[in-house]
Amino acid sequence: MDKKITYGLLSIFIVVLVIRLYFAFTIPNLTYDSYFHLRQVENIVDTGLPLFNDPLSYGGREIRFLPFFHYLMALFNLLLPLTLVAKIIPNLLIASLTLIIFFISNKISNNPTASLFSAGIAGFLPILFNTNSFTVATLFLPLMFLTIYAFLNVEQPKYVYMYLLFFLLLCLTSPITFLLLVGFGIYLLLSLVEGIKIKEREVEIIIFSLFFYAWVQLLFFKNTLLAQGIGFIWQNVPSTTIQQYFPNISLAYAIILISILPFLAGIIVIYNSLFKSKDEQALVLIGLVISTSILALLKLVQSALVLPFFALILAILFSLFYRDLFNYINQTKFSFQKIYPFILAILLAVTLILPAATTALDQKTPSNDEVNAFIWLKDNTPKNAGVLGLLEEGNLITYYGHRKNLMDDQFILIKDVDERFVALNTLFTTSFETYALSILGQYNINYLVLTPSAKEKYSIQSFKYTSGACLKKVYSNFLDKDLSLEGPVTIFELKCTLERSGQESQ
Amino acid sequence: MSKVVKSNKIGFKISQKIVLLMVFSIILLAPLILNYYQDRSLIIGKESYFNLAQANQMNLSNWYNYPFYMIKLIIPESFLMFIPIVLSIMIVLLFLNLAEKLEMENKLTSIFLLLLALCPSTILVLAGLSAYSLFLIFSLSGFLLLQRKDKWSGYLAILCFILATFIDTASGILLLIFQAIYFFKVKDTQRINKNYYENKNPKTINLRIISITTISIILATLVLKIPLFIGPFHAQQSFNDFISDLGSFSGMSVFLLILFLMGLILTWKHKDYWIYIPLAFSLALTFSNTYFIFFLVIIIAFLAVKGGLILWEKEWNLPELKTFTFLLIILGLAFSTITYVDRLSQSSVSSAEMEALNWIGDNSPQDAIILSLPENGETISYFAQREVVYSFQQKSGLKYLDRTPPLFKFDYIKDLFPELEKEKIHYLYITQKMREDLPADRGLLYLLKNERFKLAYSSEGAEAWVFE
Numbered sequence: 008m009d010k011k012i013t014y015g016l017l018s019i020f021i022v023v024l025v026i027r028l029y030f031a032f033t034i035p036n037l038t039y040d041s042y043f044h045l046r047q048v049e050n051i052v053d054t055g056l057p058l059f060n061d062p063l064s065y066g067g068r069e070i071r072f073l074p075f076f077h078y079l080m081a082l083f084n085l086l087l088p089l090t091l092v093a094k095i096i097p098n099l100l101i102a103s104l105t106l107i108i109f110f111i112s113n114k115i116s117n118n119p120t121a122s123l124f125s126a127g128i129a130g131f132l133p134i135l136f137n138t139n140s141f142t143v144a145t146l147f148l149p150l151m152f153l154t155i156y157a158f159l160n161v162e163q164p165k166y167v168y169m170y171l172l173f174f175l176l177l178c179l180t181s182p183i184t185f186l187l188l189v190g191f192g193i194y195l196l197l198s199l200v201e202g203i204k205i206k207e208r209e210v211e212i213i214i215f216s217l218f219f220y221a222w223v224q225l226l227f228f229k230n231t232l233l234a235q236g237i238g239f240i241w242q243n244v245p246s247t248t249i250q251q252y253f254p255n256i257s258l259a260y261a262i263i264l265i266s267i268l269p270f271l272a273g274i275i276v277i278y279n280s281l282f283k284s285k286d287e288q289a290l291v292l293i294g295l296v297i298s299t300s301i302l303a304l305l306k307l308v309q310s311a312l313v314l315p316f317f318a319l320i321l322a323i324l325f326s327l328f329y330r331d332l333f334n335y336i337n338q339t340k341f342s343f344q345k346i347y348p349f350i351l352a353i354l355l356a357v358t359l360i361l362p363a364a365t366t367a368l369d370q371k372t373p374s375n376d377e378v379n380a381f382i383w384l385k386d387n388t389p390k391n392a393g394v395l396g397l398l399e400e401g402n403l404i405t406y407y408g409h410r411k412n413l414m415d416d417q418f419i420l421i422k423d424v425d426e427r428f429v430a431l432n433t434l435f436t437t438s439f440e441t442y443a444l445s446i447l448g449q450y451n452i453n454y455l456v457l458t459p460s461a462k463e464k465y466s467i468q469s470f471k472y473t474s475g476a477c478l479k480k481v482y483s484n485f486l487d488k489d490l491s492l493e494g495p496v497t498i499f500e501l502k503c504t505l506e507r508s509g510q511e512s513q
Numbered sequence: 514m515s516k517v518v519k520s521n522k523i524g525f526k527i528s529q530k531i532v533l534l535m536v537f538s539i540i541l542l543a544p545l546i547l548n549y550y551q552d553r554s555l556i557i558g559k560e561s562y563f564n565l566a567q568a569n570q571m572n573l574s575n576w577y578n579y580p581f582y583m584i585k586l587i588i589p590e591s592f593l594m595f596i597p598i599v600l601s602i603m604i605v606l607l608f609l610n611l612a613e614k615l616e617m618e619n620k621l622t623s624i625f626l627l628l629l630a631l632c633p634s635t636i637l638v639l640a641g642l643s644a645y646s647l648f649l650i651f652s653l654s655g656f657l658l659l660q661r662k663d664k665w666s667g668y669l670a671i672l673c674f675i676l677a678t679f680i681d682t683a684s685g686i687l688l689l690i691f692q693a694i695y696f697f698k699v700k701d702t703q704r705i706n707k708n709y710y711e712n713k714n715p716k717t718i719n720l721r722i723i724s725i726t727t728i729s730i731i732l733a734t735l736v737l738k739i740p741l742f743i744g745p746f747h748a749q750q751s752f753n754d755f756i757s758d759l760g761s762f763s764g765m766s767v768f769l770l771i772l773f774l775m776g777l778i779l780t781w782k783h784k785d786y787w788i789y790i791p792l793a794f795s796l797a798l799t800f801s802n803t804y805f806i807f808f809l810v811i812i813i814a815f816l817a818v819k820g821g822l823i824l825w826e827k828e829w830n831l832p833e834l835k836t837f838t839f840l841l842i843i844l845g846l847a848f849s850t851i852t853y854v855d856r857l858s859q860s861s862v863s864s865a866e867m868e869a870l871n872w873i874g875d876n877s878p879q880d881a882i883i884l885s886l887p888e889n890g891e892t893i894s895y896f897a898q899r900e901v902v903y904s905f906q907q908k909s910g911l912k913y914l915d916r917t918p919p920l921f922k923f924d925y926i927k928d929l930f931p932e933l934e935k936e937k938i939h940y941l942y943i944t945q946k947m948r949e950d951l952p953a954d955r956g957l958l959y960l961l962k963n964e965r966f967k968l969a970y971s972s973e974g975a976e977a978w979v980f981e
Contacts, residue, residue: 167831208830214775215834218841221767225758225845229852233760236753449954 023130194294273321384408558641559746651677744804766849776820870896945974
């Protein structure tokens with residue numbers, strides 16, 4: 008590889024990593040969903056096993072997930088403190104996407120400059136700028152693209168082994184791996200329609216992948232599949248909040264997150280590849296674009312997982328767009344071949360960097376005040392106490408507070424998830440003390456945490472049933488010695504219980 | 514038997530037959546053995562209880578219960594569980610003989626049978642006392658008799674086909690489709706028929722058999738009022754019921770489904786389009802009644818085996834991957850089957866439940882009506898021999914897609930009590946599973962706290978309640 012290209016690629020990687028780490032360390036805490044994974048990593052470090060039987064989540068429940076991400080992070084945790092691992096490693100993994108995307112782009116476009124552009128786009132995609140997210144997606148995406156890279160080179164034996172290794176790890180990382188399999192299916196279909204001869208090796212690898220994926224998922228999710236059937240796809244998300252996890256993606260929103268230039272370029276490349284050039288290798292990626300779009304439109308996968316994948320494929324396809332456009336310009340009499348890359352780079356920078364920075368700054372993370380309140384729970388409440396918090400704060404209750412929550416965002420295998428979700432909302436909105444007490448009693452909740460996020464979400468200043476003697480304010484972190492003053496986070500202790508007789512509901 | 518060993522590819526050696534029969538028997542015995550050690554009823558499947566209960570009330574529309582009635586009369590109850598094994602062995606032997614006569618490839622036949630043995634829908638039907646077992650015996654006997662070269666066999670074949678059409682209309686139509694395929698597709702059929710019926714035109718004979726079967730189906734449906742389908746014996750979930758790994762009580766493994774889809778693509782080139790007719794028919798009917806999946810899975814397994822064999826016989830670029838892929842398929846199928854057998858066993862009636870039902874039978878008046886979930890309807894009818902309020906088999910045509918029927922949903926006694934009085938319900942049967950599945954803080958289970966309900970019998974979660 009040309010030295011200039013190597014330096015260029017390394018520069019992109021380093022710049023992306025530095026910017027990501029800057030945001031990661033500027034914002035003090037991690038995103039709400041990260042705390043579930045932190046707890047799992049801690050448990051693996053302590054016991055060697057993930058917490059499949061969680062005594063705190065939902066007051067005690069069974070949970071199943073693919074643990075490779077957590078084991079990998081536990082391995083890093085042996086060298087670095089978890090707080091550093093949680094900020095450095097995910098950002099390193101996402102930054103490494105620039106390198107992977109460069110190699111895939113170079114493979115399909117055979118144009119290193121165009122591939123550098125793809126790497127740059129991948130590095131600054133706004134949708135990937137959740138720098139404080141410690142989630143499985145941060146490992147899943149690089150692994151997924153490494154697998155795709157190996158698949159594109161499968162005619163060489165070493166890449167077959169590489170593919171098998173990455174696919175194995177991918178199957179142990181996330182069930183969303185089926186995106187790849189559906190993409191392969193559409194690739195085969197497109198090849199058939201276009202009359203392109205499919206390589207036998209590819210078919211063999213796809214058949215193997217299909218059975219291997221099914222086998223691994225059955226091994227890990229046997230009980231979940233038996234209990235929830237096809238509903239497993241929707242992860243038992245409460246019906247009233249399913250729109251939040253599987254939303255209708257508007258075109259405008261998708262363009263902002265993916266950025267306008269790669270989006271438009273992707274559409275042009277897909278059109279050209281399907282109807283004009285019939286580029287075989289682009290067909291694999293187009294298959295993945297189509298599978299992702301169909302699955303997202305049918306709401307079979309969470310948009311939060313699909314959009315980054317979609318955006319990265321468009322970033323790769325941008326290299327084909329760049330190559331074709333450059334070739335076209337070279338054929339014209341205009342002499343701006345030299346400035347063309349610079350114009351494009353500026354355009355990309357304008358449409359990517361600002362939205363990326365905004366995404367990083369807008370991440371939903373708990374404030375230090377909120378974190379302190381949850382830490383307070385650990386030292387000042389009985390060990391078997393149940394705590395009410397927002398749905399997204401459920402993981403903070405278990406991670407920092409080490410106490411049972413009413414619910415969190417891990418819905419799988421929870422039988423009464425809809426009832427719990429209604430109960431949680433009711434507890435934040437009802438004015439009826441007796442009703443609230445009956446719900447609190449039913450779910451063994453002893454402490455109620457009211458954070459600024461909860462106040463904003465439900466447009467309340469306090470619980471409407473705090474006027475009675477049943478709720479006692481025990482923590483207010485604005486001035487925790489003077490509880491009469493209202494701090495940003497308040498914790499109430501439940502002082503009454505409601506006795507329920509057999510005749511009551513009759 | 515000398516004919517049997519004539520060819521490696523087509524004929525079956527006795528040892529091969531014994532191995533196949535043993536595999537079938539072991540898989541069908543597995544739920545029985547598990548139930549024996551878990552102290553559960555040794556009669557498998559809700560359909561078995563339904564048939565045994567119905568055997569006491571013989572009428573024209575359930576004539577096929579007559580064999581079950583005879584079995585019940587002759588064979589002691591403690592030996593009833595071996596009847597399905599005997600019926601299954603008969604089915605396997607009949608199929609093997611028919612496959613030989615039709616010159617089906619040895620490998621295809623044995624793998625097809627092995628795959629069928631691993632299918633949850635086959636296990637559910639063949640491990641129990643099922644009407645579909647009788648259907649298979651009559652149909653296979655009919656086709657086998659058609660291969661013999663004497664006049665009386667022809668008449669006996671027609672008789673077998675007529676008997677097979679009396680189970681339910683849907684299976685009768687499926688038989689008709691297979692007859693049509695047999696007469697149009699199977700080699701040498703016309704020659705053989707010409708020999709049987711001397712100088713008669715074979716096309717006329719074929720048409721005559723198809724016409725007799727058609728008339729028999731019409732008569733059975735319109736005059737004898739046989740049902741369109743037997744079953745379902747569980748609350749249906751249209752998609753989940755197809756895949757046993759998704760919690761279905763029957764269906765097929767996800768591995769079989771993948772193999773089938775491959776088989777569908779790989780066999781498309783062979784232009785054997787005839788198989789798609791019964792496939793489409795069974796698929797359409799399975800959407801109406803998922804108990805019909807038994808037949809769909811048989812066809813799916815056949816296509817899956819054909820596809821699997823093409824894949825196996827093809828030379829792979831990556832031979833290690835081929836070995837590993839087939840190892841995964843075998844492991845996956847075995848894993849699914851073991852999981853299913855375990856679930857089937859756990860869903861069987863426990864000894865405590867049998868005792869509770871026997872208590873209801875001994876301590877309630879003959880005309881008592883028992884309230885429980887529809888999934889318990891067949892077991893109550895068999896053990897307690899009492900009428901039930903809810904059952905999936907009610908003639909009223911009520912379909913309880915929702916597992917929780919209306920009487921379980923009332924939250925107030927002012928709504929529930931008048932309904933119970935109106936329906937003359939004085940006995941309730943509650944199981945441990947109902948306690949786990951139904952909410953305790955509302956509905957019927959919560960209202961059981963009222964003083965008008967008295968717990969009359971309780972043992973290990975099986976309860977009999979009296980409403981006074």
